[in-house]
Amino acid sequence: xxxxxxxxxxxxxxxxxxxxxxxxxxxxxxxxxxxxxxxxxxxxxxxxxxxxxxxxxxxxxxxxxxxxxxxxxxxxxxxxxxxxxxxxxxxxxxxxxxxxxxxxxxxxxxxxxxxxxxxxxxxxxxxxxxxxxxxxxxxxxxxxxxxxxxxxxxxxxxxxxxxxxx
Amino acid sequence: xxxxxxxxxxxxxxxxxxxxxxxxxxxxxxxxxxxxxxxxxxxxxxxxxxxxxxxxxxxxxxxxxxxxxxxxxxxxxxxxxxxxxxxxxxxxxxxxxxxxxxxxxxxxxxxxxxxxxxxxxxxxxxxxxxxxxxxxxxxxxxxxxxxxxxxxxxxxxxxxxxxxxx
DNA sequence: GTTAGTGCAAACCTTTTGCAGCTCT
DNA sequence: AGAGCTGCAAAAGGTTTGCACTAAC
Numbered sequence: 001x002x003x004x005x006x007x008x009x010x011x012x013x014x015x016x017x018x019x020x021x022x023x024x025x026x027x028x029x030x031x032x033x034x035x036x037x038x039x040x041x042x043x044x045x046x047x048x049x050x051x052x053x054x055x056x057x058x059x060x061x062x063x064x065x066x067x068x069x070x071x072x073x074x075x076x077x078x079x080x081x082x083x084x085x086x087x088x089x090x091x092x093x094x095x096x097x098x099x100x101x102x103x104x105x106x107x108x109x110x111x112x113x114x115x116x117x118x119x120x121x122x123x124x125x126x127x128x129x130x131x132x133x134x135x136x137x138x139x140x141x142x143x144x145x146x147x148x149x150x151x152x153x154x155x156x157x158x159x160x161x162x163x164x165x166x
Numbered sequence: 167x168x169x170x171x172x173x174x175x176x177x178x179x180x181x182x183x184x185x186x187x188x189x190x191x192x193x194x195x196x197x198x199x200x201x202x203x204x205x206x207x208x209x210x211x212x213x214x215x216x217x218x219x220x221x222x223x224x225x226x227x228x229x230x231x232x233x234x235x236x237x238x239x240x241x242x243x244x245x246x247x248x249x250x251x252x253x254x255x256x257x258x259x260x261x262x263x264x265x266x267x268x269x270x271x272x273x274x275x276x277x278x279x280x281x282x283x284x285x286x287x288x289x290x291x292x293x294x295x296x297x298x299x300x301x302x303x304x305x306x307x308x309x310x311x312x313x314x315x316x317x318x319x320x321x322x323x324x325x326x327x328x329x330x331x332x
Numbered sequence: 333g334t335t336a337g338t339g340c341a342a343a344c345c346t347t348t349t350g351c352a353g354c355t356c357t
Numbered sequence: 358a359g360a361g362c363t364g365c366a367a368a369a370g371g372t373t374t375g376c377a378c379t380a381a382c
Contacts (some may be wrong), residue, residue: 011382014335014336014382015336015337016335016336016337016380016381016382017381018336018337018338018380018381019380019381020337020338021337036371037371037372038371050338050339051338051339052338052339052340053339053372054338054339054340054372054373054374055337055338055339057371057372057373058337058338058373061372061373071242073239075294075296076237079370079371080246080346080347080370080371081370081371081372082371082372093280093284095284095288095290097290098293104288104290106283106284106287106288108280108283108287110276110277110279110280110283111280113276113279114259114274114276114277114280114297115299117272117274117276118259118261118272118299121272121274122261122270122272122303122304123303123304123307124261124263124270124299124301124302124303124304125301125302125307126299126300126301127264127300127301127302128241128299128300128301129297129298129299129300130241130296130297130298130299130300131280131295131296131297131298132295132296132297133281133284133290133292133294133295133296134292134293134294134295134296135290135291135292135293135294136290136291136293137288137289137290138288138289138290141289141291180360180361181361182355182356182357182360182361182362183356184355184356184361184362184363186362186363187362202346203346203347204345204346216363216364217363217364218363218364218365219347219364220347220348220349220363220364220365221362221363221364223346223347223348224348224362224363227347227348245345245346246345246346246371246372247345247346247347248346248347
């Protein structure tokens with residue numbers, strides 16, 4: 001679903017393409033990352049300092065209802081905010097490292113197979129599908145192994161509950 | 167992971183099994199449904215009228231960190247609260263009807279295959295995985311078809327934006 | 333000109349935090 | 358006794374709503 005298509009389908013539904021919406025659509029489409037409402041708001045302000053946070057939320061809600069963007073949680077790595085991405089790409093899973101926060105995208109046959117099986121098994125009409133995986137990326141696995149070893153050497157007795165953090 | 171195991175592993179970590187926690191563990195384990203914090207709080211109050219909502223949140227956070235329960239969003243069908251279920255069962259996907267809210271669970275080979283592929287592909291160590299699917303169940307597909315037909319007959323011109331609800 | 337959309341302020345809902353007192357072990 | 362846990366009040370974080378004004382078509 002390219003930018004032109006989105007704008008076209010909005011017009012047909014009597015939905016106006018305002019300056020604010022153009023800015024937000026561009027930001028979501030261009031950014032390779034997954035941005036949350038606050039990040040979109042901050043970036044939109046650079047182009048239109050008068051834009052309001054509420055407009056960002058309303059636009060996101062509209063795009064979501066119109067199935068033009070997908071809403072993600074990314075395993076709540078940073079908190080309970082939602083992240084957005086366009087539906088242009090193929091279906092994919094989000095793989096989130098719970099230590100460094102890096103997000104990788106996984107494309108592959110099992111996702112389609114899963115989708116088809118669910119449709120057939122329940123006679124279900126799928127509109128949105130979301131797979132999120134949390135764990136440790138290969139880099140952080142190595143770092144954790146070292147941390148654990150260091151911690152064990154430094155503090156043989158377990159840390160009392162009151163002193164634990166996070 | 168059965169109730170006994172959970173209680174045992176808690177004790178070993180110096181985590182106390184208080185009356186309040188017992189109540190909440192039982193509620194999560196027994197209920198076949200997916201309950202959110204508020205629902206758990208309401209049900210816990212029936213057994214201990216003095217229990218506090220904060221205790222529910224703290225217990226859920228602890229169980230989640232200890233990997234004893236999984237946190238779900240169920241496609242935010244009702245709002246942004248989270249739902250909880252024990253990790254006793256096999257991995258499964260949650261299939262949520264966006265019209266009636268019914269939640270079905272899908273077990274099957276594609277889920278394991280997906281998991282294995284992600285582990286191999288990225289050298290990723292998976293701790294939690296979550297697949298949520300939203301759409302219309304077979305029952306609601308039929309109802310929607312009728313609704314659409316009725317609506318088309320009753321109101322040929324499209325409903326102006328200002329009169330639309332939800 | 334009409335209706336949709338915006339900005340502002342305030343409300344809302346879910347979840348977290350600080351702290352004094354209580355309770356398991 | 359002592360650390361862990363609870364309840365209470367208050368705050369925080371993310372998102373929505375009501376309303377008068379503005380702007381797209």
